[in-house]
Amino acid sequence: MPPPPSTSTPPMPTLIFHSLPNNAFLGLDLLSLTTSPKLQGIKNLPPGYHFLYSSSDASLSTRHGYWFFIPAPTPATEGGQYESKIIPWRWSGENECLIPEADVSDTESAQADLGRVWERGLLDYTQPGSRKEGGKLGSEWRELTEYITDDLLDRVLGAVASQDRAGKRGPASRRSWSISSVSSAPQDVEKIPGLTTSEAVIEGEKQLEFLPIDLKRTWREGAVGRERTDAVRDRSWYLGQLIELAVESGGDKRVGAAQLLGELQLCFLMILTLANWSCLEQWKRILGVLLSCRQALVEVGDYFVAVVRLLRIQLKHCQDVEGGLFDLKEEGAGWLKGLLAQFRRNVEELFGTANGEMLKTELKQLEQDLRDEYGWETGKDILKRGLLELEDGERVDMDMNGADEEDETGEYAPVVVDLE
Numbered sequence: 001m002p003p004p005p006s007t008s009t010p011p012m013p014t015l016i017f018h019s020l021p022n023n024a025f026l027g028l029d030l031l032s033l034t035t036s037p038k039l040q041g042i043k044n045l046p047p048g049y050h051f052l053y054s055s056s057d058a059s060l061s062t063r064h065g066y067w068f069f070i071p072a073p074t075p076a077t078e079g080g081q082y083e084s085k086i087i088p089w090r091w092s093g094e095n096e097c098l099i100p101e102a103d104v105s106d107t108e109s110a111q112a113d114l115g116r117v118w119e120r121g122l123l124d125y126t127q128p129g130s131r132k133e134g135g136k137l138g139s140e141w142r143e144l145t146e147y148i149t150d151d152l153l154d155r156v157l158g159a160v161a162s163q164d165r166a167g168k169r170g171p172a173s174r175r176s177w178s179i180s181s182v183s184s185a186p187q188d189v190e191k192i193p194g195l196t197t198s199e200a201v202i203e204g205e206k207q208l209e210f211l212p213i214d215l216k217r218t219w220r221e222g223a224v225g226r227e228r229t230d231a232v233r234d235r236s237w238y239l240g241q242l243i244e245l246a247v248e249s250g251g252d253k254r255v256g257a258a259q260l261l262g263e264l265q266l267c268f269l270m271i272l273t274l275a276n277w278s279c280l281e282q283w284k285r286i287l288g289v290l291l292s293c294r295q296a297l298v299e300v301g302d303y304f305v306a307v308v309r310l311l312r313i314q315l316k317h318c319q320d321v322e323g324g325l326f327d328l329k330e331e332g333a334g335w336l337k338g339l340l341a342q343f344r345r346n347v348e349e350l351f352g353t354a355n356g357e358m359l360k361t362e363l364k365q366l367e368q369d370l371r372d373e374y375g376w377e378t379g380k381d382i383l384k385r386g387l388l389e390l391e392d393g394e395r396v397d398m399d400m401n402g403a404d405e406e407d408e409t410g411e412y413a414p415v416v417v418d419l420e
Contacts, residue, residue, distance in 0.1 A: 013070050014122065015052070016041040017098060019091040025058040026098070027051075027065075027273055028125070029141045030320070034058055040121030046138045047072035049145045052089065053273050056096040063274045064097035066176040067153055100176050143313050144269060147262035153177045155246075155259075156209055156266060179270060184278040185210045208278055211242050211263060213285040235289050236296035242289065257303060260286065261310060268314045272321055284335065287311070291339040294346050301359055308362040312369060337376065340367075 015028070017040060024035045028042055029050055053065030068087070088101035126138065154160075157177040185208040218238035219231035231237055239260075246256035246263075264286045270279040290307050297304055344367075347359060370376035 012044040012046065012125075014041055014043040014086055015045065016086055016088045017091070018088060018101065020098070021056075021091060023057065024091075025055045025063070027053045027063075030137055030144075030317075031123075031125070032273075033123075038121060039123060041123070042125055043122040044125045045070055046125070046142075048142055049148050050141075051269065051273060052098060054097045062181045064095060064178065064180045065274060066098075066100060066178050067148075067157070068100075068176045069150070140317075144265060144317070146310075147258050147265055149259070149262060150175070151255075152259050152262040152266065156263065158209070179208070179274065179276070181274045181276055183208050183276060185282065187212070188278040188281050208282075210267075210278075210282045211245055211260070211286075213242065213282070213289060215285060215288050218289075233292075234294040235292040236294060236299075239289055239293055239296055257300075260290075261306065264290075264310065265314075272317060275321065287336070287339060291343040294350060297346060297350055297356075297359075301356055305358045305362050308359065308366055312362070312366040315366075315369065340370075 020026075020035055020039065022035055022037055026033055026035050026039075033039075047070050049067060049069050051065055051067050053063050055061050055063040089098040090101050091097075092099045154177075157179055160175050160177055187210075218235045219228045220237065223231060242260060243253050243256035246259040247253070264283060267279040267283040267286070270276040271283060290304070293304070344363060347356060347363060350356070351360065367376070
């Protein structure tokens with residue numbers, strides 16, 4: 001039998017791994033490691049959404065992962081214990097990854113065997129950060145998954161049944177949503193070299209159903225002339241359309257707005273853990289909409305406070321991606337620099353010095369983080385063009401990369417087209 005729980009806290013859920021090979025790659029949330037014969041599972045998982053991912057080795061080979069949810073203890077459960085203390089997983093030699101254990105009897109077997117491996121065979125989820133429940137690891141993960149819900153996972157990854165293959169209900173029938181490194185949305189399949197539609201969908205997994213974002217067409221059907229131009233410069237109308245798409249017809253727009261942030265979080269975490277290319281593209285597309293709004297900044301300013309705060313938390317973890325999410329010190333992040341500079345100008349023009357204090361504070365903190373970590377300067381008083389005098393007295397015109405695009409000059413200058 002496992003050791004008795006503390007009288008002050010209920011026993012926290014434990015993942016048990018069956019047939020786990022040596023030297024495989026395994027990750028849970030922000031924790032990743034190479035497996036060894038001693039590793040039998042991970043204990044003390046806090047409540048909330050978690051992501052377990054694995055592959056046959058630690059290289060950037062195809063990784064497979066599953067989202068699952070652990071409920072908080074409630075008075076309705078006997079002794080205030082968690083609904084399912086043991087969650088078994090089995091290594092699939094065919095898929096070369098861990099998959100949820102479908103047989104309820106294996107859960108009972110894992111429960112009986114828990115006492116033997118409790119002290120030496122289980123990695124403690126709370127230890128990498130601190131000894132407090134959840135620790136730094138858990139608190140950071142909670143921030144990164146704040147807007148993720150069952151409805152979001154059902155929409156993007158496909159609804160899954162809450163029963164096991166035998167039709168039984170129990171601890172082993174916990175819902176889980178699958179995704180892999182090569183899972184892709186339809187609009188991205190043709191852009192990935194060598195990846196066909198059939199290869200983007202692995203067995204038992206649907207293609208990614210992201211919100212359909214087309215940044216080249218952000219105006220209403222039938223719009224012409226100035227209306228189109230305004231819709232390109234201010235994507236507030238398009239943001240409203242995406243929010244409505246995120247919920248059923250007539251649904252609560254607040255839920256849709258939260259789902260959009262949840263999709264932004266889901267995409268970022270799949271970049272972080274699986275290096276999923278399609279998720280990277282959707283992450284960029286969502287930011288391209290959110291950071292290009294003007295009217296919405298005034299109408300729902302609190303929403304954009306949450307947007308900037310969420311982005312600030314995400315960018316702190318960019319270097320957790322193998323090889324870096326993108327080179328934040330060079331041209332690789334030029335698109336984001338441009339978006340943030342545009343967003344900053346919109347905030348200054350719309351709010352001046354009297355309003356929008358919370359948004360300005362969050363934006364200032366984001367800019368300070370980027371300045372401290374990567375040397376970014378997003379202020380409007382940066383010298384972008386000038387003359388550089390060389391040692392021999394020759395003067396050379398210099399300008400910053402992306403200056404024309406940001407200022408809409410040169411080849412990026414607006415063009416007036418006579419349609420008559």
